[in-house]
Amino acid sequence: MQNNKKKILVVDDDDLHLYTTRELLQDEQLEVITHKSNHGIGVTNLVRELQPDLVLLDINMPGISGDMLAKLLRWRDTPFIFYSSNDEESLKESASRFGARGYICKGDIAQLKNKVKQYLMVKRLMTCI
Amino acid sequence: MPSETIVSNMLPVGGLITSNEQVMPNESVNKVAEKFFGTTELDAIAVVAGEKPVGLITRTKLLFTLFRRFGFELYGRHSIISLADTNPLIVSEQRPLTDVIDMALQRPPQDIYDDVIVTYDNGAYCGLLSVKQLVIQQSNALASSILQKEIASARAQELEKISELKSQFLANVTHELRSPVNAIIGLAELLRMAAEKNSIEQIKERLSFMIMSATNLRTIITNILDLSKIEAGKMTVLYQSVDVTALIIEIADTLRILVGNKPVNVEVSTPIIPLIITTDPIKIRQIVTNLTSNAAKFTDSGKITLMLKLLEERLEISVSDTGIGIKEEHCDKLFVAFGQVEDAKTKQHTGTGLGLTISKNLVELIGGTITVSSKFGEGSTFTVLLPLHNNMAHQGER
Numbered sequence: 001m002q003n004n005k006k007k008i009l010v011v012d013d014d015d016l017h018l019y020t021t022r023e024l025l026q027d028e029q030l031e032v033i034t035h036k037s038n039h040g041i042g043v044t045n046l047v048r049e050l051q052p053d054l055v056l057l058d059i060n061m062p063g064i065s066g067d068m069l070a071k072l073l074r075w076r077d078t079p080f081i082f083y084s085s086n087d088e089e090s091l092k093e094s095a096s097r098f099g100a101r102g103y104i105c106k107g108d109i110a111q112l113k114n115k116v117k118q119y120l121m122v123k124r125l126m127t128c129i
Numbered sequence: 130m131p132s133e134t135i136v137s138n139m140l141p142v143g144g145l146i147t148s149n150e151q152v153m154p155n156e157s158v159n160k161v162a163e164k165f166f167g168t169t170e171l172d173a174i175a176v177v178a179g180e181k182p183v184g185l186i187t188r189t190k191l192l193f194t195l196f197r198r199f200g201f202e203l204y205g206r207h208s209i210i211s212l213a214d215t216n217p218l219i220v221s222e223q224r225p226l227t228d229v230i231d232m233a234l235q236r237p238p239q240d241i242y243d244d245v246i247v248t249y250d251n252g253a254y255c256g257l258l259s260v261k262q263l264v265i266q267q268s269n270a271l272a273s274s275i276l277q278k279e280i281a282s283a284r285a286q287e288l289e290k291i292s293e294l295k296s297q298f299l300a301n302v303t304h305e306l307r308s309p310v311n312a313i314i315g316l317a318e319l320l321r322m323a324a325e326k327n328s329i330e331q332i333k334e335r336l337s338f339m340i341m342s343a344t345n346l347r348t349i350i351t352n353i354l355d356l357s358k359i360e361a362g363k364m365t366v367l368y369q370s371v372d373v374t375a376l377i378i379e380i381a382d383t384l385r386i387l388v389g390n391k392p393v394n395v396e397v398s399t400p401i402i403p404l405i406i407t408t409d410p411i412k413i414r415q416i417v418t419n420l421t422s423n424a425a426k427f428t429d430s431g432k433i434t435l436m437l438k439l440l441e442e443r444l445e446i447s448v449s450d451t452g453i454g455i456k457e458e459h460c461d462k463l464f465v466a467f468g469q470v471e472d473a474k475t476k477q478h479t480g481t482g483l484g485l486t487i488s489k490n491l492v493e494l495i496g497g498t499i500t501v502s503s504k505f506g507e508g509s510t511f512t513v514l515l516p517l518h519n520n521m522a523h524q525g526e527r
Binding site: 081086087105106 | 311338
């Protein structure tokens, strides 16, 4: 069977967060690729190779700011959502400033599942039109 | 400038009096003139009746009158009050400097340099104040007020910087606390899912991750509490005789577990066994464990050496690694809370950066110092110098 699962790339510096996010989203029938960020190296190449439907991007990583990665991703026209342990207010602010498709607070599992699904649904509708 | 020399322009003039010369109203003009001749630095004399000042004689005005034709003959035998200014400026000793200067300078031009008479609260004569002295004091006051303003604004800037650091610290702490809590929430949900599927393997795996997160959270909380305890001066020090060699060997054993499968050798080097010093063993353990767990975190291969060296009156404990090393420009920021964090969005290393701040504070608490030397890409050495004997009497809360 052709794999028609939607592809989500999760970029984070913390193994545990990568693990939990992958397991939680796989349960939603999504293909999840995790990437442990090492100073932001290789993220843009990975995006070009995988062509994910959506990137979940931590904005607190060693060596590179999520803001910087966001700029790169926007340049590549890759949709991404900020995914962080920061508080909602600062996330909301960063998301609008850096052209993210939204933000998800780590630890809010319902929000994680809903926002990802919502985004993919909207994307499908948009491509139909 | 030390505070005692700071002159305020709100200073009461009572303290600035330059002379307390006085004569009675019925003193002869000749006698008073002799006084002026005899004392060249005398500029003015107050005329005092009983205790109250009733007039002022100034050198220039008196001598000007007397030196005119027949001046001495005309006035010499008169009582001095007839030539005195009977409406001089009289101020209470409590009046502030600025007020008196204003009043003195508002006098008509011919009187402007006359001394000012200062009285006690009850109106009794206290002394004379020269305008020269007033002006000197005023300019001192101005200078010191400028200085005070500069000191105040420097202090304000300093406080602002501290408050900025504190709020940055708080922002970082919040993030560092949220991260493991969020991992625990995610893992709990995953555990629930695994339990529904009856997948023992998944449950086992996720439980061990959860314990890891919880332990990490506990470390962060302990660190934050320790730091606030130190800042509040509530950290207790308990000195006793300690065999540091045994302590270091024990820490090395824990370090070997921490290093795990990485190709890293843990070595201990010590001159004599046992090596007994008087110190707080709990603090030493916390300090050295902090250093070794950092070494373990940042060293992927090579070795970590724990070395004890006996110097004159001091004990040197060093932890060297062959890890990633620290750039020179980052070395001084190491011991500042969250110093490794450039801003909340760009971290240099993982972790809270609280460990080294706490270590430094603890080392200082037990009378020692901590330094770092490092070569980026080659490794780091942290060196702790401790006194061999702390006075056991000096313990308790610091």
